Amino acid sequence: xxxxxxxxxxxxxxxxxxSLRQNPQAIETAFISIITFDSSARQVVPLTDxxxxxxxxxxxxxxxxxxxxxxxxxxCIDNEVAKTTQEQKGDWKPLVFIMTxxxxxxxxxxxxxxxxxxxxxxxxxxxxxxxxDSNLLKQITENVVSLDTADSQSIAKFFSWVSASIGxxxxxxxxxGQEVTxxxxxxxxPSELNIVT
Amino acid sequence: MPEIGNVKEQVTELFRKHHVEVPQDRKDLFNAxxxxxxxxxxxxxxxxxxxxxxxxWKQQDxxxxxxxxxxxxxxxxxxxxxxxxxxxxxxxxxxxxxxxFEGLEETGLTFEEEQKLISGKPALSGEVPLRFLxxxxxxxxxxxxxxxxITLTINPDPKSLWKNLVSDKDDPYxxxxxxxxxxxxxxxxxxxxxxxxxxxxxxxSFREDDFAFKSLENGWSIVAxxxxxxxxxxxxxxxxxxxxxxxxxxxxxxxxxxxQEFDQILAQLKAKAAPDSPGKLNHFVYxxxxxxxxxxxxxxxxxxxxxxxxxxxxxxxxxxxLFKKYESGYAFLSFGVGDCPIAVLNxxxxxxxxxxxxxxxxxxxxxxxxxxxxxxxxxKFATRFSFKEIEDFSCLMLMSDGIYDPKFVVEANLEDVxxxxxxxxxxxxxxxxxxxxxxxxxxxxxxxxxxxxxxFWSTGNHDDRTLAIVF
Numbered sequence: 001x002x003x004x005x006x007x008x009x010x011x012x013x014x015x016x017x018x019s020l021r022q023n024p025q026a027i028e029t030a031f032i033s034i035i036t037f038d039s040s041a042r043q044v045v046p047l048t049d050x051x052x053x054x055x056x057x058x059x060x061x062x063x064x065x066x067x068x069x070x071x072x073x074x075x076c077i078d079n080e081v082a083k084t085t086q087e088q089k090g091d092w093k094p095l096v097f098i099m100t101x102x103x104x105x106x107x108x109x110x111x112x113x114x115x116x117x118x119x120x121x122x123x124x125x126x127x128x129x130x131x132x133d134s135n136l137l138k139q140i141t142e143n144v145v146s147l148d149t150a151d152s153q154s155i156a157k158f159f160s161w162v163s164a165s166i167g168x169x170x171x172x173x174x175x176x177g178q179e180v181t182x183x184x185x186x187x188x189x190p191s192e193l194n195i196v197t
Numbered sequence: 198m199p200e201i202g203n204v205k206e207q208v209t210e211l212f213r214k215h216h217v218e219v220p221q222d223r224k225d226l227f228n229a230x231x232x233x234x235x236x237x238x239x240x241x242x243x244x245x246x247x248x249x250x251x252x253x254w255k256q257q258d259x260x261x262x263x264x265x266x267x268x269x270x271x272x273x274x275x276x277x278x279x280x281x282x283x284x285x286x287x288x289x290x291x292x293x294x295x296x297x298f299e300g301l302e303e304t305g306l307t308f309e310e311e312q313k314l315i316s317g318k319p320a321l322s323g324e325v326p327l328r329f330l331x332x333x334x335x336x337x338x339x340x341x342x343x344x345x346x347i348t349l350t351i352n353p354d355p356k357s358l359w360k361n362l363v364s365d366k367d368d369p370y371x372x373x374x375x376x377x378x379x380x381x382x383x384x385x386x387x388x389x390x391x392x393x394x395x396x397x398x399x400x401x402s403f404r405e406d407d408f409a410f411k412s413l414e415n416g417w418s419i420v421a422x423x424x425x426x427x428x429x430x431x432x433x434x435x436x437x438x439x440x441x442x443x444x445x446x447x448x449x450x451x452x453x454x455x456x457q458e459f460d461q462i463l464a465q466l467k468a469k470a471a472p473d474s475p476g477k478l479n480h481f482v483y484x485x486x487x488x489x490x491x492x493x494x495x496x497x498x499x500x501x502x503x504x505x506x507x508x509x510x511x512x513x514x515x516x517x518x519l520f521k522k523y524e525s526g527y528a529f530l531s532f533g534v535g536d537c538p539i540a541v542l543n544x545x546x547x548x549x550x551x552x553x554x555x556x557x558x559x560x561x562x563x564x565x566x567x568x569x570x571x572x573x574x575x576x577k578f579a580t581r582f583s584f585k586e587i588e589d590f591s592c593l594m595l596m597s598d599g600i601y602d603p604k605f606v607v608e609a610n611l612e613d614v615x616x617x618x619x620x621x622x623x624x625x626x627x628x629x630x631x632x633x634x635x636x637x638x639x640x641x642x643x644x645x646x647x648x649x650x651x652x653f654w655s656t657g658n659h660d661d662r663t664l665a666i667v668f
Contacts, residue, residue: 018324021350024358025396028657051352054274083559086609089602092561119560 001038001060001150006094007129008152010157011059011098017053018085019163026050026166029092033076037069037100038062045101047080066104067111070140074114078196093121097162099152112140124165124186126158127196134196144196145189154192198200204231204240224308227592256333258508262291263331264345273319274352279306292334295342299328304351314351322353355656362401364393370434374404376646383418384522385593385652388639388666390651394599395659396427403433405513406597406661409440414453415460415522419444420665424597426566427511427660435497435511439567442496443517446489454484456519467525478584486532486582490515490567497568508568515567516595518552520667526588532581534572536564536598537663538611544589546621549614552583555601559610564598571648591637592621592668599662603655636668 001009013034020026027050034045039062045053077094084090125137129150137144147154164187191197199207212219219227230236236287243511268288269475275280285291298308298315305320327349329341364374377390393404405425412418423439425432446452462481466474493515514535521528531539533553541550556565565572601611606624610616613651619627626633630653651662 021352022354022358024399025659027352027355027358044494051274054269054272055351057267081560084561084563085411085559085607087607090558090560090563090605093563 001128001191005101005150005155006058006060008150008155010055012150012155013058014055015156016159016163017050017055020166021048025044030166031091033080035072035076036060037065037072039065041065041072043072043076047076048078063163064100064102064107065106066098066100067106067108069098070108070111070115074111074118076128077118077120093119096120096123098123098125098137099158100126100137101126101131103131103133103136108136115140116136126134126193128158129157138196143186145193146196147192148194157192158188161187161193199231199241199244200239204237205557207240207596208236232332252335256335259333260343262450264343266345268329268345268347268351270315270347272350272352273304273306275319275322275354275357277354278316278318280316282313283315283556284314285313290331293331294334294336295332297330299330301327304349319351323333325349325351332660356654359395359399359659360401361398364397364401364403368403370403370431370437371435372404372407372437373642375648375651377644377651379644379647380410381412381638382420382667383412383416383520385418385667388634388636388643388647388668389418389420389664390647391597391663392599392648392651392661394661397661399659403435404597404661405435405436406663407436407440407513408663409444410665411444411448411454413447413519415457415521417446417447417456417519418667419517419519420593420595420667421515421517422595422597422663422665423516423567424514424535424537424599424661424663426514430510430526431506431513432511432513433515434500435568437570438497438500438511439493439513439515442488442493446492447519452485452489459485459530463523463528469604482530482582483579486530487578489517490534490581491531493572494567494570508570509611512566512568514556514564514597516553518595520593520595526586527590529585529587529593531583531585533566534567534569534581536601537596538601538605539593539595540611540617541585541587541593542614542617543587544591546591546602546618549612549617550585550587551611552585553581553610555611565577585603592666594667595663595665596617597663599658599660600664602660603653603658624650630654636666644655 002112024174030050031047032045032053033043033047033048035043036058038060044058046054073096081094082088082091089117122143123141124143125141126144127134127137127144129147134144134146147158246401270281285293297310301308301315303321306315306317306324308315309493325348327347329345329347331345332340332342346472364371376391379388380388387410389408389410391404391406391408397403405427406423407420410420419439421443423436425436429435462474462478465471466478497511498508501511514537516533516535516537518529518531518537518539529552531552533539534556536555538555542553558564604620605611605616610657624634624636632650635643636648651664
C-alpha cells in the first residue's frame with residue numbers, strides 16, 4: 001500500500017483515535033495496537049491505552065506478508081492481553097481489524113492456523129480496492145467488507161464505521177463477555193462498504 | 198589579508214569558470230594582477246560573501262531539519278497534573294540559543310524556559326498545535342524567531358463526557374434507573390441498592406441488574422441478586438423475572454413444606470441421631486435448591502416463548518441465599534450461577550465465608566447465566582449449592598460484578614477477610630469522596646447515605662451496581 005491509500009489510512013486512524021477520545025467508555029478502557037505488514041510484519045505501536053496513544057508514521061511497500069501478520073497478532077494477543085486468574089483481572093477480548101489491498105505473498109494459511117487458536121470478540125477484514133481478494137479474507141473471518149476503490153473517501157468511511165463499531169461493541173463485550181457474532185450486531189456500514197457474503 | 202597563494206588559486210578558479218586562459222605572454226601581467234591591492238580586496242570580499250552565504254545556508258538547513266523533526270510529547274489529560282520536559286540533548290538541540298512556546302496559555306499549561314518544562318493542569322481538551330519558537334546560536338538578535346509546530350494531545354476528562362440520559366418509561370420492560378431500600382428482614386435488616394451503570398446512563402438504556410428479598414414463613418428469609426447480560430436485548434426483564442420468581446417459589450406451599458423438612462434434617466444432624474444425616478442434608482440442599490433454580494429457568498423459558506423472545510435475549514445471572522436463625526446459629530442455603538459473589542462475615546469480623554463460587558471466564562466479563570440450559574446438565578451443577586452454618590453474623594452480602602469488579606478486582610481477594618474489612622471501612626466513609634453509610638437500623642438517613650455511596654467513582658468500571666447487605 002503506497003500513495004493515496006496509505007495516506008488515507010493514516011488519516012483514518014488519526015480521525016478514529018480522535019473520535020474514540022470523545023467516547024468516555026473508550027477513553028477509560030480501550031487499548032490500541034497497530035501492526036503493519038508488507039515484506040514483513042511489524043508491531044509499530046504496542047498495546048497502548050487510548051489516552052496515551054500517539055500515532056506513528058505508517059509505511060507499507062512491497063509484498064503482502066499477511067501470514068506473518070496473523071502470527072504476529074496472535075503472539076501479541078498472548079503477550080499483551082491479560083487473562084483472568086485468581087490474582088489477575090483479565091482484559092476484555094480483543095477486537096481485530098485487518099485491512100489489506102493485496103493478495104498475501106507468504107504462507108498465510110499457517111498464520112491463519114495460529115490466529116484461529118486465539119479468541120477475539122470479533123475480527124473484521126476489509127478488502128481495500130480491486131487488488132484484494134475478499135473471498136480469501138472470508139477464510140479468516142465471517143465479517144468481511146470490501147471497498148471498490150482504495151481512495152481517501154472510502155477509507156475514511158471505513159474508519160468512521162470502525163470507530164462506531166468499537167463504541168457499540170465495547171459496551172456489549174464488556175457488559176457480559178458475550179460474543180458479538182456478526183456484522184448484524186454492528187452499526188450499519190456506509191454505502192462505500194460492501195458486505196461480502 | 199588573504200595570502201598570495203590563495204588569491205592566485207581563487208583568481209585562477211574564477212578565470213576557469215569564465216573560460217579565460219592566460220597565455221604565456223600574459224603571465225607577468227597575471228602575476229601583477231593578483232598582487233594588485235584591488236584584486237586582493239575583491240577576492241577577500243568574495244571569500245567573505247561566500248562564507249556568509251554558506252553559513253546562511255547551513256543555518257537554514259539546520260532550521261529546516263529542526264522544523265521537520267518528529268517531536269513527541271506525552272499526552273495530557275484535562276484536570277490532571279501534567280509535566281513534560283523537552284530533552285534538548287536527546288533531541289540534538291544543543292545549538293539553540295533562545296526558545297519559547299506560544300499557544301500554551303489557552304490550554305492552562307505553562308512553559309519554564311530555563312527548565313524546558315511544560316507543566317500545569319490542562320483545562321481544555323483537543324489536539325493543540327503548540328508553536329515552539331526558537332533561534333539558533335549565531336542568529337542575529339533582530340532576526341525573527343523560527344517556528345515549529347508541536348502537537349499536544351489533551352484528552353478530555355471522561356467524567357465530563359458521560360451523559361446521564363433517562364431510560365424510556367414507556368418501554369414494556371422498563372425499571373427504575375436507581376433504587377435503594379431499607380427494611381427489616383427476618384430478625385435482621387436489609388439495605389439494598391441497585392443502580393444503573395454509567396455505560397447505560399450514557400445511552401439512556403436500562404438498568405439490567407435486579408434484586409429481591411422477602412421474609413418467608415417458618416423463620417426463613419431470602420435475598421436474591423441478578424445481573425442481566427449487557428449483550429442480551431431483554432436481560433433487564435430476565436433479571437427481574439429471575440429475582441421475583443425465586444422469591445415466589447419459596448412462598449409456595451411445596452417449598453414451604455420442604456423447608457420445614459430441613460428443620461428435622463438439621464436437628465438430626467446436630468443430634469448426630471442418624472448416621473446418614475450429612476448425606477440427607479446434601480440431598481435436601483441439592484433437591485430443594487436445584488428445583489428452585491430449575492423453576493426459575495423454566496419461568497424464563499416460558500416468558501421467552503410467550504413474548505416471542507429467544508431465551509438468550511433474557512440472559513442473566515442469579516445468586517440467592519436463604520437464611521434462618523436456629524438455636525445453634527444461622528443456617529445459610531445458597532445457589533449461584535454467574536459472577537456475583539455471596540459472602541457472610543462472622544460477628545467479630547475475623548472470618549469470611551463465601552457461599553458460592555463465581556463463574557469467571559478467561560477474558561473480562563465472561564460468565565454463565567441461569568438462562569443457559571447446559572448449566573443444569575453440567576457435572577459442576579451440584580457444586581453450585583451450599584449449606585453453611587454460622588453462630589452469628591455481622592453482615593451477609595450479595596453483590597453484582599458492578600460492585601465486585603471495582604472493590605475486589607480479583608477472585609483471590611474475596612477469600613481475604615482483610616479485604617472485606619477494608620470494604621466495610623469504605624462503606625463507613627474511608628473512600629475518595631468521604632461518603633459514609635452508618636449501618637445502624639436507627640439511622641434515619643441510611644437510604645440516602647447508601648444511595649450516595651453507591652455512586653462512587655471508579656475509572657473503567659461503569660457497569661450496573663447492585664449490593665444487598667443483611668445486618
